Amino acid sequence: MRWKVNSERTLYRDQWVHVASADVELPDGRHLDHRIIRTAAPGAGLAIITDARVLLIWRHRFITDTWGWEIPQGSIRNGEDPAIAAAREAEEETGWRAQAPIIPLLYTQPSPGLLTSEHHIYTAKDAEYIGCPKDQHESQKVAWVPLADVPQLIAKRDIVAGSTIAALCLLMIP
Known part of the structure; x- marks a missing residue:
């Protein structure tokens, strides 16, 4: 209807x-x-997986006054390819440069009953450390988290961001 x-x-x-x-x-x-x-703009995120670990950022979200692990994610600039935006955001927020190929993982609308937000999430299999994060205000720490720890982190509410949970759950499917 x-x-x-x-x-x-x-x-x-x-x-x-x-x-x-x-x-x-x-x-x-x-x-x-x-x-x-x-x-105003859709978002793009990147889940980088290497050696059964995922690159995550630990950050505070002032709106909910909570801390949590998230994949790096941010806005897509006008005219920017979503995959390029995802790689750019990951590099700016973590200091790690994703190695090609950058592969589409999922497209999601986190809350379509209220807002028009769109998230384009990608994955990559490796990354090269290039230095400190450019956007050091984005997170308190950056870490390679074992994929095997993800279910417990979700259960403890250390991972609550919907796009991050959806991406990690897809990546854990054998």
């Missing part, structure tokens, strides 16, 4: 986000005042 959008009005807009209110008609005729959050 498709919902019908009768009208929409902007509640807030800046260079990063557009928040709107939509008058949505349900198939049974009822109306909802539904919020929509549109993000």
